[in-house]
Amino acid sequence: xxxxxxxxxxxxxxxxxxxxxxxxxxxxxxxxxxxxxxxxxxxxxxxxxxxxxxxxxxxxxxxxxxxxxxxxxxxxxxxxxxxxxxxxxxxxxxxxxxxxxxxxxxxxxxxxxxxxxxxxxxxxxxxxxxxxxxxxxxxxxxxxxxxxxxxxxxxxxxxxxxxxxxxxxxxxxxxxxxxxxxxxxxxxxxxxxxxxxxxxxxxxxxxxxxxxxxxxxxxxxxxxxxxxxxxxxxxxxxxxxxxxxxxxxxxxxxxxxxxxxxxxxxxxxxxxxxxxxxxxxxxxxxxxxxxxxxxxxxxxxxxxxxxxxxxxxxxxxxxxxxxxxxxxxxxxxxxxxxxxxxxxxxxxxxxxxxxxxxxxxxxxxxxxxxxxxxxxxxxxxxxxxxxxxxxxxxxxxxxxxxxxxxxxxxxxxxxxxxxxxxxxxxxxxxxxxxxxxxxxxxxxxxxxxxxxxxxxxxxxxxxxxxxxxxxxxxxxxxxxxxxxxxxxxxxxxxxxxxxxxxxxxxxxxxxxxxxxxxxxxxxxxxxxxxxxxxxxxxxxxxxxxxxxxxxxxxxxxxxxxxx
Ligand code: ATP
Ligand code: MG
Numbered sequence: 031x032x033x034x035x036x037x038x039x040x041x042x043x044x045x046x047x048x049x050x051x052x053x054x055x056x057x058x059x060x061x062x063x064x065x066x067x068x069x070x071x072x073x074x075x076x077x078x079x080x081x082x083x084x085x086x087x088x089x090x091x092x093x094x095x096x097x098x099x100x101x102x103x104x105x106x107x108x109x110x111x112x113x114x115x116x117x118x119x120x121x122x123x124x125x126x127x128x129x130x131x132x133x134x135x136x137x138x139x140x141x142x143x144x145x146x147x148x149x150x151x152x153x154x155x156x157x158x159x160x161x162x163x164x165x166x167x168x169x170x171x172x173x174x175x176x177x178x179x180x181x182x183x184x185x186x187x188x189x190x191x192x193x194x195x196x197x198x199x200x201x202x203x204x205x206x207x208x209x210x211x212x213x214x215x216x217x218x219x220x221x222x223x224x225x226x227x228x229x230x231x232x233x234x235x236x237x238x239x240x241x242x243x244x245x246x247x248x249x250x251x252x253x254x255x256x257x258x259x260x261x262x263x264x265x266x267x268x269x270x271x272x273x274x275x276x277x278x279x280x281x282x283x284x285x286x287x288x289x290x291x292x293x294x295x296x297x298x299x300x301x302x303x304x305x306x307x308x309x310x311x312x313x314x315x316x317x318x319x320x321x322x323x324x325x326x327x328x329x330x331x332x333x334x335x336x337x338x339x340x341x342x343x344x345x346x347x348x349x350x351x352x353x354x355x356x357x358x359x360x361x362x363x364x365x366x367x368x369x370x371x372x373x374x375x376x377x378x379x380x381x382x383x384x385x386x387x388x389x390x391x392x393x394x395x396x397x398x399x400x401x402x403x404x405x406x407x408x409x410x411x412x413x414x415x416x417x418x419x420x421x422x423x424x425x426x427x428x429x430x431x432x433x434x435x436x437x438x439x440x441x442x443x444x445x446x447x448x449x450x451x452x453x454x455x456x457x458x459x460x461x462x463x464x465x466x467x468x469x470x471x472x473x474x475x476x477x478x479x480x481x482x483x484x485x486x487x488x489x490x491x492x493x494x495x496x497x498x499x500x501x502x503x504x505x506x507x508x509x510x511x512x513x514x515x516x517x518x519x520x521x522x523x524x525x526x527x528x529x530x531x532x533x534x535x536x537x538x539x540x541x542x543x544x545x546x547x548x549x550x551x552x553x554x555x556x557x558x559x560x561x562x563x564x565x566x567x568x569x570x571x572x573x574x575x576x577x578x579x580x581x582x583x584x585x586x587x588x589x590x591x592x593x
Contacts, residue, residue: 047091061093064089069306070111073321077297082126083342098133119330155208169214207225209224221274253279268296295355301511312326324336325509325533336553338371341368381540383427383536383539386468386470390471392420396420397496398418438488446487454472493542506577509529510529511528549564558582565577
């Protein structure tokens with residue numbers, strides 16, 4: 031019989047990977063060097079994961095290539111070591127490693143300063159005394175040219191002297207800047223004599239008091255790329271209009287190489303804010319349980335929620351890399367994660383909202399051992415022994431007193447199959463004083479152990495009451511009610527759209543005792559209820575807090591099938 035060889039995993043491709051591969055094939059570069067350049071002013075989010083998968087993906091896929099991790103720490107005010115550590119942890123957790131040690135733009139301050147002197151020496155940069163306000167007023171508009179600064183024609187000597195005195199701390203913050211001398215009439219506003227250095231008398235985490243002038247993003251970024259020998263400097267579309275400045279700055283100094291800047295569209299997700307500034311506001315305002323709140327789109331939040339690195343990488347592969355800004359349905363992310371968890375998670379039983387079932391014909395005190403596969407699709411996942419007895423828990427939603435047509439679960443006089451066990455029929459509904467259903471008295475069909483469900487009756491999950499352990503389960507919904515949180519209606523604040531029902535805590539849930547032995551972070555499926563994990567922050571030994579990662583219902587797959 032002929033066998034079909036397994037299809038090789040398709041190599042990821044997109045226009046940036048194609049450019050990089052072509053540059054190696056043509057011999058333009060012997061190898062590719064990319065970088066991931068986060069500013070350490072917040073935790074990484076799922077948008078950063080897109081950039082990480084692209085940059086580190088290219089570094090891994092093209093033989094001999096690599097990717098640097100570079101902290102863009104040019105702004106000493108907003109940075110924090112906590113962020114640096116979290117960024118390293120998140121990149122590694124996603125499954126990537128950087129070349130050598132992490133780098134810092136601040137490592138290059140001496141070289142960047144030397145290139146500033148080179149620009150001044152060539153008459154291409156000048157010290158300007160305009161205030162920020164005056165500079166803004168003279169910059170012109172999209173349709174009108176800007177005005178030359180009155181300080182634009184200072185001599186090289188004067189500029190060198192003033193720039194040196196800026197460095198020595200002779201002038202207060204904000205009184206002088208170093209600006210590139212390009213063209214105040216350029217149709218590209220970024221080329222209208224952009225600021226290259228600012229005075230900021232603030233010590234820096236890494237350089238201490240050595241500097242009181244700091245390079246701007248444009249000044250530091252391309253030069254850092256050139257110093258590291260980056261071949262392809264990949265960034266998001268907002269920087270497209272900065273590319274002429276990127277090229278101007280590099281080509282006007284004696285840089286060792288000229289990296290190529292390539293832009294791609296950033297990731298935007300429905301019902302999700304994706305800006306570090308806003309995420310910081312949510313954290314500082316106490317609106318969420320920290321940067322790693324399971325509802326946050328941060329990598330640490332998604333990790334705590336139970337998302338897997340493979341699930342996030344596969345999501346990034348699915349959305350691809352393009353030049354067009356768009357809004358991705360958060361369902362695509364959930365779909366990718368669900369697909370991965372389906373392959374990797376053991377299955378257990380958990381009852382989120384328990385309802386007592388008493389089997390009136392089951393002998394008091396008798397227990398039957400039932401072997402259950404941990405993952406019916408994966409024999410390697412092993413099995414465990416469940417015990418079945420007279421008192422059980424089922425899910426409240428699996429019973430209806432007046433069931434509509436097509437409800438195949440339990441109701442008065444109806445029969446249902448308990449997974450791996452028996453068919454049971456509901457004979458009597460016991461209610462409390464307020465009319466709430468508190469117990470179902472049922473008959474077990476003793477002959478049904480190895481039969482299937484009866485026609486028209488469903489299979490539901492259950493727990494043996496004597497064995498089930500109490501657990502706290504946390505259910506999450508989207509954090510915002512507004513689909514496109516990037517375009518909040520005029521006069522409104524995105525925080526007005528926080529979903530008040532984004533977290534539901536179920537204190538009375540029950541689970542198989544096996545969950546008590548799971549390590550914090552362990553992921554599993556509660557049959558029929560979704561994928562869950564042991565919360566790493568609030569669980570204590572013997573009393574786990576269990577996060578629901580995603581439900582089993584795949585709304586996205588349905589949408590896709592319809593299309
Ligand atoms: P934010 O706008 O969320 O504050 P940022 O761009 O200021 O993000 P950086 O730390 O500068 O954050 O980003 C590091 C890298 O991640 C940059 O190359 C940036 O282009 C990329 N990046 C940031 N946000 C996204 C996103 N939503 N999609 C894709 N890449 C992103
Ligand atoms: Mg930034």
